[in-house]
Amino acid sequence: MDYLLSESQVMIRDLARKIAQEKIKPVAAHYDESEEFAWPVMKILAESDLFGVYLPEQYGGLGGGILDMCLVTEELSRACGGIALGYAGTGLGTLPILLHGSEEQKKKYLPAIASGKRLAAFCITEAEAGSDAGSIKTTARKEGNKYILNGTKQWITNAGEAEIYTVIALTDKAKGVRGASAFIVEKGTKGMEFGKKEKKMGIRASATREVIFTDCEVPAENLISREGMGFIVAMKTLDTSRPGVAAQAVGIAQGALDCALDYSRTRVQFGQPISSFQAIQHMLADMGTQIEAARALAYSVARMVDSGAKSVSKESAMAKLFASDVAMKVAVDAVQIMGGYGYMRDYPAEKFMRDAKITQIYEGTNQIQRNVVAANMIKETLKK
Amino acid sequence: MNIIVCIKQVPNTTDVRIDPVTNTLIRDGVESVINPFDAYAIEEAVRIKERCGGKVTAITMGPPQAENALKEAIGLGCDEGVLVSDRKFAGSDTWATSYTLACAIEKLETYDVILCGKQASDGDTAQVGPGISTHLDIPQVTYVKKISEINEKSAKVERMTEEGYDVVETPLPCLFTVVKEINTPRMPSLKGMMRAKSAKIIKWTAADLEADPAALGLDGSPTRVVKIFTPEPRKGGEMISGSPAEVAKELAELLKGEVV
Numbered sequence: 001m002d003y004l005l006s007e008s009q010v011m012i013r014d015l016a017r018k019i020a021q022e023k024i025k026p027v028a029a030h031y032d033e034s035e036e037f038a039w040p041v042m043k044i045l046a047e048s049d050l051f052g053v054y055l056p057e058q059y060g061g062l063g064g065g066i067l068d069m070c071l072v073t074e075e076l077s078r079a080c081g082g083i084a085l086g087y088a089g090t091g092l093g094t095l096p097i098l099l100h101g102s103e104e105q106k107k108k109y110l111p112a113i114a115s116g117k118r119l120a121a122f123c124i125t126e127a128e129a130g131s132d133a134g135s136i137k138t139t140a141r142k143e144g145n146k147y148i149l150n151g152t153k154q155w156i157t158n159a160g161e162a163e164i165y166t167v168i169a170l171t172d173k174a175k176g177v178r179g180a181s182a183f184i185v186e187k188g189t190k191g192m193e194f195g196k197k198e199k200k201m202g203i204r205a206s207a208t209r210e211v212i213f214t215d216c217e218v219p220a221e222n223l224i225s226r227e228g229m230g231f232i233v234a235m236k237t238l239d240t241s242r243p244g245v246a247a248q249a250v251g252i253a254q255g256a257l258d259c260a261l262d263y264s265r266t267r268v269q270f271g272q273p274i275s276s277f278q279a280i281q282h283m284l285a286d287m288g289t290q291i292e293a294a295r296a297l298a299y300s301v302a303r304m305v306d307s308g309a310k311s312v313s314k315e316s317a318m319a320k321l322f323a324s325d326v327a328m329k330v331a332v333d334a335v336q337i338m339g340g341y342g343y344m345r346d347y348p349a350e351k352f353m354r355d356a357k358i359t360q361i362y363e364g365t366n367q368i369q370r371n372v373v374a375a376n377m378i379k380e381t382l383k384k
Numbered sequence: 385m386n387i388i389v390c391i392k393q394v395p396n397t398t399d400v401r402i403d404p405v406t407n408t409l410i411r412d413g414v415e416s417v418i419n420p421f422d423a424y425a426i427e428e429a430v431r432i433k434e435r436c437g438g439k440v441t442a443i444t445m446g447p448p449q450a451e452n453a454l455k456e457a458i459g460l461g462c463d464e465g466v467l468v469s470d471r472k473f474a475g476s477d478t479w480a481t482s483y484t485l486a487c488a489i490e491k492l493e494t495y496d497v498i499l500c501g502k503q504a505s506d507g508d509t510a511q512v513g514p515g516i517s518t519h520l521d522i523p524q525v526t527y528v529k530k531i532s533e534i535n536e537k538s539a540k541v542e543r544m545t546e547e548g549y550d551v552v553e554t555p556l557p558c559l560f561t562v563v564k565e566i567n568t569p570r571m572p573s574l575k576g577m578m579r580a581k582s583a584k585i586i587k588w589t590a591a592d593l594e595a596d597p598a599a600l601g602l603d604g605s606p607t608r609v610v611k612i613f614t615p616e617p618r619k620g621g622e623m624i625s626g627s628p629a630e631v632a633k634e635l636a637e638l639l640k641g642e643v644v
Contacts (some may be wrong), residue, residue: 008574008578011574011577011578012574014579015571015572015574018571019571022571023571044570047570047571047573048571049573049574049575050573050574052574053574062574062575062578314572322563351560
C-alpha cells in the first residue's frame, strides 16, 4: 500500500530496511540465543543517523516526527524485535525531554541522543506499580539544589546500557499521582545501580534490568517541567510512544509473514508447494490483510501525533492494541504454516512468536489500552 | 590529502545475461549499483580522509544515469562527484576507458592517492585501475588488503598474493586497487544522503577533457570483443557402482582405455 510518505521518509525507511536486512537479520538468532546487547548494531544505527530522525534539527536531529521513528522501528523489528527495542526504548526515554524538557535540558541531552552516542531509558514501572502506574513508591526528596531519589524501578528497557534515564518519582507522597515528578538521571550518578539482567521469553537481545536508587543525588535542574507534573509527563510520553509499539508489532508481524510466505513457496507436500493449497493461501491472505490494517492505523495515529493533535490517548491506545494483537496472531499462524520447522529454533518463526507477545503487554497491557479506548469513547458521548 | 576513487555502475545481478547478437551485456530491467569492489575503495578513501584529512572525489565514466552512483558515493562520505560522460566514449575498451579517466584525473587540481576496486563485477578484467596509473605515469599497487601507513609523501601497504601478502612501500601519488579484505564498508548515513541529494555533480564531456579524440571510444580501443559466451556447463561424470574391489578394477580399465 502507498502511504504517501515524503521523499525523506522513503529514504529513512529504505535505509532502515537495508540495515535491518543486511546487518540485523544475519545476527538476530545469535543475539536471541546469547542475550547480549547488540552494541555493534547500535553503532551502525548511530552512524547512519537513524537515532535522530524524530528530533529537531537544532538538536542535531533530522527534524522528522513520530512517523519517521515508527518507520525505523518497524523495519528494524522486521529483522529483530529485540534489537529494535534498543532503538525504540531510547525513543521512549527521550520523549519526556523532547515533550516537556526545558531549552537547557534539550540542548544538553538531545544532541548526544540524536547522534546515537548515548542511549536513553524510561523508568516508571515498579514491582507493585505496573498497570496501576499511579501507585509508584520511588521518592524524590528536595534538599537544597538537589533531589534525593530512593526506590527501585523494575523491568527497565535499556537499563545498564543507556546513559540517560528519565525517571518518575514522588516528590509529594500525600498527593498520590499529583505528587509525581519526572527527572533526568545520568548513568554513573552516585546512588544509582542496576539489578541483574532479566531472562525473558522474547526480545532477548534487549536489556531489561532493575534500576535501584539509594540516596541518589540528582541536580535540581534535572527536574523535567515542574514538581507534580510527573504523571502528566509520563502519560503524554506514553500516548506519543504507543504508535512506536504498534510499529514494532507491525514489523514483527511482517517478519513472521515474510518467513511463512517464503517457506510456503518452497515447501513441497503431496507433490506441490504448500502455497498452492487454499488452506495455506487463506491464512496468508488474512495475515497480509491484518498487517496492512495495523500498519495503516499505526501510521495514521503517528501522523495525528505529528500534526500536533491535543489528545491522542484513544487513538494511540487503539493502534497499540490492534497492532500487537495482530502481531501475536500472525506470528502464531506463521509458526503453524511452517509446522515442525516453525517450532524449531533453527528457523526464525518461533522467535517472532516469542517477540510478538511482549507487544501485548508492555507500555500498558492491551486490557489497559481497552480501558483507555472505552473511557474516551464514553467521555466523548457525554460531551455531545 | 586529495583522494580520488574511481567507481563504475554495474548491473545488480550475479546472473549477467549477454545479448548473443551484439555481444554486450543486457542491461534492460536490471537495476544498476556501484560495483561491489568499488564500495571497498570508497570506504578506504573515506577512512584515509578521516585519518589524514583532505577531500575525496569520486569519479566515474558512464551514461548520464551514472550520476546516481556518484550521489550514492557522496552519501557514503565522498565530498564530490565527477561524471565523465559523452557519446564519444561509447565502445571504449579498458585501454580507452583508463585513458579517459586518466585525462579527467589530470584535469582535477592535484591528487595524492587514487583508489579503485580490484575489478568490476561485470567485465572482470581488472585492467582499468592499472591502465589509469600507466596513463598517468604513477606507481600502482594492485590487490591491496591493508593500508598500514600513509602520509603526504608515501604509503606502506599490504598486497595480497596467492600465497600470502607483500609489504610494499611506495611514494605518492600512487594508484591502489583494493580487495574486499581491506575493510567493511559502512552503511550510508541519512545526513550524507541528504547532502548527496542536493550535491552538484561535476559533468565533463570529451571536449572538457582536452583528450586526443582518436584515443577515445571505439576508435581508441585497440581490442575488440569478438564473442562473449556462456561456457557449456560441465557434463555430469560417470558413476561406477559395486564393491570397492569391483569399482577399482573397472576404473582402472576405463583409465587404461582412455590412455591417461
